[in-house]
Amino acid sequence: MKILETGAVVVGGGAGAAYAASKLKDARIDVMMLVKGFVGRSGCTIFASQLIVPLPPEAVGGQVRATDPKKNLERWVKMTYYLGDQEGQKDRLEFAKKWIAEMEELGLYVRRLGDGKLLTNRPEGNMVWAPTQGTSGRNVGDVLRKRVFHQGIDIREEVMATSVLKNKGRAVGVTAFDYRNGEFFVVRAKAVILATGIADYLAPRSTGTREQCANGRVMAYRAGCELYNLEMQLWHVSDTAHPAAWMRLHNYAGGLPDSDKSIRLVNSKGEVFFDQRAMYPSWSGSPYHLQLRRLVREVENGNAGFDGGYYASYSHLDVERFREHSYQVHFFEKMGIDIGKQNVECGITWHQNYGGVEHDPVTMQTGVPGLYVAGGVSGHASVFAACQTGALAAKAIAMSPSLAEAPELNDVQVEAERQRVEDLTRTDGDGKVPPQVKQMVRLTMRDKLGPVKNERLMLEGLRDIARIRQEVLPKMRLPTGTKVWNYDLVDALDVVDMLDYGELMFHSSLMRKESRGPFYREDYPYVDNEHWLRRTIVRLTDSRMETLTREVEMKYVRPEEKRADWFAVDY
Amino acid sequence: MSDRRRRGPTGSRSTIRKLNKMEKATVFVHRFDPSNDSRPHFEKHEVPYQKGMRVLDVLEHINNVEGRGLAYRWFCGVKRCGLCALSVNGKPALACWEEAQKEMVIEPLPNFDVIRDLVIDRSEVDEALVKEGNVLERGKPYEGFPEHLSHSDMGGAYPLMSCIDCLVCVGACPIMKPGVSDKFQGPYSVVQVAKLALDPRDKGNRGQELVNLGLEDCDECGECTKACPNSIDILEGAIKQSRRKYGIGKKSYAEEACHPRSDEEKRVASFMRAVENEG
Numbered sequence: 001m002k003i004l005e006t007g008a009v010v011v012g013g014g015a016g017a018a019y020a021a022s023k024l025k026d027a028r029i030d031v032m033m034l035v036k037g038f039v040g041r042s043g044c045t046i047f048a049s050q051l052i053v054p055l056p057p058e059a060v061g062g063q064v065r066a067t068d069p070k071k072n073l074e075r076w077v078k079m080t081y082y083l084g085d086q087e088g089q090k091d092r093l094e095f096a097k098k099w100i101a102e103m104e105e106l107g108l109y110v111r112r113l114g115d116g117k118l119l120t121n122r123p124e125g126n127m128v129w130a131p132t133q134g135t136s137g138r139n140v141g142d143v144l145r146k147r148v149f150h151q152g153i154d155i156r157e158e159v160m161a162t163s164v165l166k167n168k169g170r171a172v173g174v175t176a177f178d179y180r181n182g183e184f185f186v187v188r189a190k191a192v193i194l195a196t197g198i199a200d201y202l203a204p205r206s207t208g209t210r211e212q213c214a215n216g217r218v219m220a221y222r223a224g225c226e227l228y229n230l231e232m233q234l235w236h237v238s239d240t241a242h243p244a245a246w247m248r249l250h251n252y253a254g255g256l257p258d259s260d261k262s263i264r265l266v267n268s269k270g271e272v273f274f275d276q277r278a279m280y281p282s283w284s285g286s287p288y289h290l291q292l293r294r295l296v297r298e299v300e301n302g303n304a305g306f307d308g309g310y311y312a313s314y315s316h317l318d319v320e321r322f323r324e325h326s327y328q329v330h331f332f333e334k335m336g337i338d339i340g341k342q343n344v345e346c347g348i349t350w351h352q353n354y355g356g357v358e359h360d361p362v363t364m365q366t367g368v369p370g371l372y373v374a375g376g377v378s379g380h381a382s383v384f385a386a387c388q389t390g391a392l393a394a395k396a397i398a399m400s401p402s403l404a405e406a407p408e409l410n411d412v413q414v415e416a417e418r419q420r421v422e423d424l425t426r427t428d429g430d431g432k433v434p435p436q437v438k439q440m441v442r443l444t445m446r447d448k449l450g451p452v453k454n455e456r457l458m459l460e461g462l463r464d465i466a467r468i469r470q471e472v473l474p475k476m477r478l479p480t481g482t483k484v485w486n487y488d489l490v491d492a493l494d495v496v497d498m499l500d501y502g503e504l505m506f507h508s509s510l511m512r513k514e515s516r517g518p519f520y521r522e523d524y525p526y527v528d529n530e531h532w533l534r535r536t537i538v539r540l541t542d543s544r545m546e547t548l549t550r551e552v553e554m555k556y557v558r559p560e561e562k563r564a565d566w567f568a569v570d571y
Numbered sequence: 572m573s574d575r576r577r578r579g580p581t582g583s584r585s586t587i588r589k590l591n592k593m594e595k596a597t598v599f600v601h602r603f604d605p606s607n608d609s610r611p612h613f614e615k616h617e618v619p620y621q622k623g624m625r626v627l628d629v630l631e632h633i634n635n636v637e638g639r640g641l642a643y644r645w646f647c648g649v650k651r652c653g654l655c656a657l658s659v660n661g662k663p664a665l666a667c668w669e670e671a672q673k674e675m676v677i678e679p680l681p682n683f684d685v686i687r688d689l690v691i692d693r694s695e696v697d698e699a700l701v702k703e704g705n706v707l708e709r710g711k712p713y714e715g716f717p718e719h720l721s722h723s724d725m726g727g728a729y730p731l732m733s734c735i736d737c738l739v740c741v742g743a744c745p746i747m748k749p750g751v752s753d754k755f756q757g758p759y760s761v762v763q764v765a766k767l768a769l770d771p772r773d774k775g776n777r778g779q780e781l782v783n784l785g786l787e788d789c790d791e792c793g794e795c796t797k798a799c800p801n802s803i804d805i806l807e808g809a810i811k812q813s814r815r816k817y818g819i820g821k822k823s824y825a826e827e828a829c830h831p832r833s834d835e836e837k838r839v840a841s842f843m844r845a846v847e848n849e850g
Binding site: 038056112118138452 | 572604605606607621623624625627628631634635636638639640642645646647648649650651652653654666667668670686687688690701704705706707709713715716717718719720721722723724725728729732733735736767770772773801802
């Protein structure tokens, strides 16, 4: 079995992973990237539409209102539903200013107007596009991809990390499966960064890209890390309903380029039920949880379904100007839809998670020494937050005394993992193949952990997970035993991770006895700030799952109300 | 809220009933595993068809419903990752962008080595660009955000930013066929370098890079422009602009060496391959 050596191994290929790897290389640390897809070309980074960063008011086009740093912080804390690390949020906004400069220096083109001012939204003036709505993240990914290749970093694409290796309580590397060649190998490293992203393909309609199946989160959990707030999982509301391949085609409902308007959502009767600009004028970030509230009401009243029967409407906009700044428009035109006159049918998609692997917010180290996280897997949304957390992890590793130690592998653990992967390669029998089992798991997650939750459904979901594990998984077989580009074996590994992660999500969701942000329980339909300004935690203790909660420090901002109807608040 | 309303109209049983009632598309898919097969063959499928569905939806049905273990790349489904390029009825296309038809032959993207089934080896094209650098080289120190720049300053670089590295243009390029040129790395490489060459902030030696990437061997047939899923005018916007800027010449070919075939010729050829090699 091949054993590779490096200083730090970065698992992931999005903004957080690439930025961390780049900073490690700048610090002259030997670094390797293991990427399940392709650096900068897969994962949720590529879907980021706009970049929300503090902008100098004199540089933005049009009339914008002055930024109040205190209100800015409050807005960002609200975007975590008051469960985020507030000190980290403050630092993040400062980092964002330097980050956008760094990206532009590397070549990112942040769209200008004819007079040289930055194209932005009005009146907030806190968004830019690089250079169109729908492509900013993709271009950040491209800039970072070129950077890490230019730096000569050892990058291995189409390689899936399968476990974190530990010895004497600390991380000493990872096992990995190169699915181009069918090769299982080991990377021995003095530090491991998991940067596997914020969204996962866990329902039939999801924003996670093909390869995002919660692998990093489960690897961290199995290694002994705590996972927090797994129930704080968003649903995109205004994703395109048809065709199925375009489920990730988003109708962006927040600020628009060079506009003071936002799109509208209309129900099956043609009534507007969501318009961020009109209904939530002080909210300037992505309004997914606000849309969800309104959609739940429409579904309750029979005026929409979660899979369709409601529409994104653009006809009130300056469509020609919008067309100039939008990548999505090409898709509507391809479908024969004139958005100046016709609406686009929408359906919900399982989106990103505002929870993840628990970590020290200064160093990004998890509870396992030598194991770090960066980006969305740690629960931090936004492209620049992914980069900032990547930089923190890289800095901590560069300064870590453990870099001087040579990690020793635990041969028993390596062999156990090799055998686990080998056991999934069976091709005999009449069992289902991994893509079919994945679909079973996704249907369970959609139906039992959908936007409207209750205890009965969640307990049913746990039973469904157990049944798939006990009855379907043992018979699961690969359609081919080839070693050449066998993505079905990747799918098989994903199935196991999805089942484990799904189970953890159900337990986290059962723990939180309130509603908050995107998390709505019809059996607990109120926000409870008296008892639930807390994180839910799941972790392995003596090989068994343990659940607990932990208070969140309200360092700068706290909600005013103690208890409120979930439909009435804006967080 | 009732479970039925919560689940919406696409619970699994109703989906299967709908699929069984739908029209069918007849699809021949290229299969080749170099570790098992002596030569490629085609597998025939009858797949539920609905107007507007994408080729990717067809592939997902073959794998996720029929469980056929087909190897194909995709990540995003919405023309961002650029990794689902293949050939549909002889035409290079993106699986996520190309509308499915009732009769289809799906093959790997032409002009590339096949790893398995529909998965191609992109490494040569990707590595050629990395070797040339392919990063912005500023002539003067960066002045801070936002730098002095207007949209018109970006000029011809801006339309090239729509490139998602999908390589469909390389698949469509007649010069990239084996035996025609051993130097040209394809239109995609020219786009990537031209994007920098036309960027007012860049001062790199892009002329030499374009020579290294074999731009002289481009015959300006325009098949790349025709094929680009993002409608980039590669011929005018990248190839001719670069030639003019750096005075790069154009090699002469005997017409037969690079004459592009018509769409109908390509479609017929693809069906003949499928029928003759059905496994």
